[in-house]
Amino acid sequence: MDWSTIFKTFAYGLRMDASMAAYICALPALTVATQLWLKRPIIPKRAAQVYVWVVIGISSLITIxxxxxxxxxxxxxSYKAIDIFLDAPQLAFASASSSPIWLSLSLLVMLIVIGLLLAKGLGIYTFAWPVTAAWxxxxxxxFGVLVIVFLFIRGGWGLTPLNSSMVYFxxxxxxxxxxxxxxxxLMNDVVHAKGQATNPYxxxxxxxxxEILKPLLTTEGKSPRILTNDRPNIVFILLESFTADLIEALGGEKGVAPRFEQLIKEGILFDQIYASGDRTxxxxxxxxxAFPSQSSQSIIKSIHKQEGLPSLVKDFAQKGYHTSFYYGGESEFYNFKGYMLSHACDRVVDQYSFAAREVKSKWGVFDELTFNRQLQDLSKEKEPFFSTILSLNNHEPFDLPGAHKFGKDNLPDLFRSTAYYTDSxxxxxxxxxxxxxxxxxxxxVIVAxxxxxxxxxxxxSNHPKRYHIPLLxxxxxxxxxxxxxxxxQLxxxxxxxxxxxxxxxxxxxxYVWSRDLLNPTTKPFAFFTWANGWGxxxxxxxxxFDNVGKVxxxxxxxxxxxxxSPLFKSGQAYMQAVYQQYLTY
Incomplete structure (x- = not known):
């Protein structure tokens, strides 16, 4: 790495380092806040020393x-490494046998010694707050101490709490x-590791x-050629919550997305498409x-798992395409930025790419600004390019830059109004x-x-129509x-x-789970999940099927x-295989 990149690793990582320091300081901070009201120390000096020693020792060991x-x-x-060790310690030690043991031990001792010397030099064992101040x-x-520690732990007061994506650059x-x-x-991965060790499905x-899945996932022959260009630019448009119930041509309401109806006349509409899950x-x-939803888990939140996924962004990048991602909110939300950057996305544009005065929605900037920004950038982009944009405003609290087309009297009308705005x-x-x-x-490629x-x-949540979405x-x-x-084609x-x-x-x-929708031999089948259930x-x-009640x-x-029924068996096999693959990543 060059010096600029090294500097950025420290600069971008500082926020997470501060959060971890705040976690470590949480117990001492609570002790200090309590000690202010008492005349005698509630924690002896020796206990404070032991706490610091344990923290230094564990942190150094994890680092090595x-x-x-x-x-x-x-x-x-990550938790995966711990799980492997607990399951087969002998294999873990065998895997580690090629590691530089003496160098590792030397570095471990060095880190511990430096940590102990710093702790002693800073005098943190003897630090005490005055107890004579007025109430x-x-x-x-x-109160201030506890609030500061909480904010550092959370990573600030923004909408999205700290996650791994926020240090990606x-x-x-x-x-x-x-x-x-x-x-x-590691701490975050262990906390979120419930369900990752075994397959509940x-x-x-x-x-x-x-045997069950092979005929569902197998196609034969070739698909018809619908494009006139062998190397087209791709603009992938993901529309927030743009359900089929908004589109008259798909059996939805009339007048909510009238312009989408016009687009249908000029494009190719896939009218029997279902969302894989219930969240963005x-x-x-x-x-x-092309990785199906894992029901009770979300692979995008796990850096080391999602990095193993195939990706259209990466595949097109490897073919010489320039890649980008646009989102009007915080791209760190649910690790969006981490996913994009780890899959060869050249440029991520989010709300922080806009002036502060333009961030007028609770979630970020309004969609019109984000779409305008992408349009401006693509006019200067070298072809071919693969650019993804995720819309934002068709989401609670359903705020808009102007009037609500269908009023604000109830949630359905608020939703219709923001959907109408997205359509416009x-x-x-x-x-x-x-x-x-x-x-x-x-x-x-336009899809919800x-x-x-x-x-x-x-x-x-268990009804298929909740997952019926447009693909154009x-x-x-x-x-x-x-x-x-x-x-x-379903x-x-x-x-x-x-x-x-x-x-x-x-x-x-x-893309082992993906079938060609234009291939006539593709089996009509769709799978979707919600929290601990699948359909x-x-x-x-x-x-x-509800997996909690097993019914x-x-x-x-x-x-x-x-x-x-064969369909039920197909669903069981699909859910089991998807989750098993999730575990192996």
């Missing part, structure tokens, strides 16, 4: 273990990992899951990495894009990140014979990757959809 794990795996010390001073001081893995405080990372032998973090992974922004964006020289070479219970307020291919790069066509967000790769001449082998849909029936909570269709 991480040094060796990273040397072997190129990943940070208002005591109250303000004790480059597309290179090592500088990002170097900026990450490994003690904080295991119900059959792995060979049986393979799962939708991004399903759409860009999208149409205006595409209309102005037509004047750009790169437009005629560009394919726009997930469905929603609004505006109808009648779809529970749009642009002059589409052959004239295919414009205005509707594809009724599929999912995860199927976008294979479909897009085949049209762009890329291999889709890495499946085919042309004959649909069902939803079917939704069934419908022409055929019997029960626990003996």
């Amino acid at each position: 273990i991480n040094l060796n794990i990273y040397r072997e795996w190129d990943t940070l010390f 208002p001073i005591k109250a303000i001081t004790s 480059t597309t290179e893995a090592f500088p990002n990992h170097a900026a990450t405080n490994v003690v904080w990372y 295991r119900v059959m032998d792995d060979r049986r899951t393979t 973090d799962k939708g991004i992974i399903a759409a860009l990495s 922004v999208l149409y205006d964006y595409l209309h102005r894009a037509k004047a750009m020289p790169w437009y005629k070479h560009t394919l726009f 990140d997930h469905g929603h219970r609004l505006p109808l307020e009648k779809w529970d 291919f749009y642009g002059d790069v589409i052959g004239t014979a295919y414009r205005g066509k509707r594809i009724d 599929g999912s967000q995860v199927d976008i990757a294979s479909t897009l790769c085949h049209q762009a001449g890329l291999s889709s082998d890495a 499946v849909v085919d042309t004959a029936c649909a069902l939803g 079917l909570t939704y069934t419908s269709g022409e055929q019997a959809c029960d626990e003996k």
